[in-house]
Amino acid sequence: MSIEVITDRSGLREIRQKVEREERLSFEDGLALYATPEIAALGELADFANRRRNGLRVGYNVNRHINYSNLCKLSCMFCAFAKKRGDADGYEFSMDEILERSREAYEGGADELHIVGGLHPDYPWEVYPAMLRAIRDRYPELHLKGFTAVEIDYFAELSGLSHEDVLRELVDAGLGSMPGGGAEILTDRVWKKIYRDKMGPDKWIDVIGRAHRVGVRTNSTMLHGHIERDDEKVTHLIRLRELQDETGGFMTYIPLRFHPENTPIQRLGLVQGVSSVREIAVGRLMFDNVPHVKTYWIMTSLEVAQICLTMGADDIDGTVVEEKITHMAGARTPEHVSEEDLRRVITEAGRTPYRRDTVYNELAYPAPERAPRPVSAVA
Ligand code: SF4
Incomplete structure (x- = not known):
């Protein structure tokens, strides 16, 4: 078989020309990216787009x-x-436990806390800014990336405040940015079938847009590998791209691999490595306006994440420590990787690692030593 035959079979010839000309890809192009059987050709194209940027x-x-x-x-x-409440594996961290974890993170050299949880049935709204303020006052070096659009909407309901006022109060308490979770698949069919009690696609876009407009930058995500169709994934990506055109508030795009174990839809099974690689590549090619594409090794494994770094991703999350959401759904990955191991994974992929803060400024490596700071100390 010649390289020409592979190129023809890939269905990517015209898309390649568009990418070379830096033309925006269309809905139909997105479908073709999902349809191609030539994953290496797709990955090469996404790698080209990533390396140019x-x-x-x-x-x-x-x-x-x-x-x-x-x-x-x-x-x-x-x-x-x-x-x-009452379930054997339900839990809630006390403020002391949250501060103890924050102390460990600080003394362990972390630059960021990623803070998300369920929609707690009893907490008053005031708990959330108080949580951020307590951490920020003791460990101002830590960037607090917290709360999905779903949580922000819930806080607005609890407090009676507008979404903007909730966000401003959280920023005042120390919020630095938001993760991109809760988007799932931004189509009404998927929403109604598997997450109908939670905010729908229009509302998610609306709340994230409000966050961007009050100056809170966020990530963007897509949960793939369940009941969604390819056309719905392309619709999802284009909705995110249109919001980015309007606000410029997305820092990165992160495809999230659905883990079915212990869920009511576990019969669907777990999609494997090629799907993870394809989502990275498609995301890089469709998003001509989002600077970064991240592979989240907790969901893909470090091995697959490393391959993603050669097929469109320019970012890998992170050292993590004690991840619960994916592990309660059966993830077999570790809950932690050392900084040195992450750098080795990147270097082995032929890339140059850089330690960054949450908003993509380069930081010194190795980081300066930090003196212990007890939980009780308020800066
Ligand atoms: S995904 Fe749904 S059920 Fe799970 S924590 Fe979020 S809002 Fe609750």
Whole structure:
């Protein structure tokens, strides 16, 4: 078989020309990217698009996740994390436990806390700014990336405040940015079938747009590998791209691999490595306006994440520590990787690692030593 035959079979000849001319890809192009059987040709094209934008540099951050509680009022069908009060594996961290984890993160050299949880049935709204303020006052060096659009909407409902006022109050308490979770698949069919009690696609776009307009930058995500169709994924990507045209508030795009274990739809099974690679490549090619594409190794494995770095991703998340959401859905990956191991994964892929903060500024490596700071100390 010649290289020409592979190129013809890939169906990517015209798309390649568009990418070379830096033309925006259409809905039909997106469908073709999902349809091609030639994953290496797709990955090569996405790598070209990535290297034109980001060169050979790959960012990572030293972070820690704090999933403050898994008690949740809702029961989305793809979620194994949420529990009801009284369930054996339901939990809520006290403020002391949150501060202890923050201390460990600080002393361990982290630059970021990633803070998300369920829609807690009893907490008053005031708990959330108080949580951020307590961490920020003790560890102002830590960037607090917290709360999905779903949580922000819930806080607005709890407090009676507008979304903008909720966001401003959280920023005043220390919020630095937001993750991109809760988008799932932004089409009404998928929403109604598997997460109908949670905010729908229009509302997610609306809340994230409000966050961007008050100056809170966010990530963007897509949960793939369940009941969605290719046309729905392309619709999702184009909706995110249109919002980005309007606000410019997305820093990165992260495809999230659905983990079905312990969910009501676990019969669907787990999509494998090629799907993860394809989502990275399609995302890089469709998003001509989002600077970064991140592979989230917790969901894909480090091995697949490393391949993603050669097929469109310029970012890998992160050192993590104590991730609960994906592991309660059966993830077999570790919950932590060292900074040195992350750098080795990147270097082995032929790329140049750089340690970054949450908003993609380069940081010194190795990081300066930090003196212990007890939880009780308020800066
Ligand atoms: S996905 Fe979020 S809102 Fe839905 S059940 Fe799980 S924790 Fe609750």
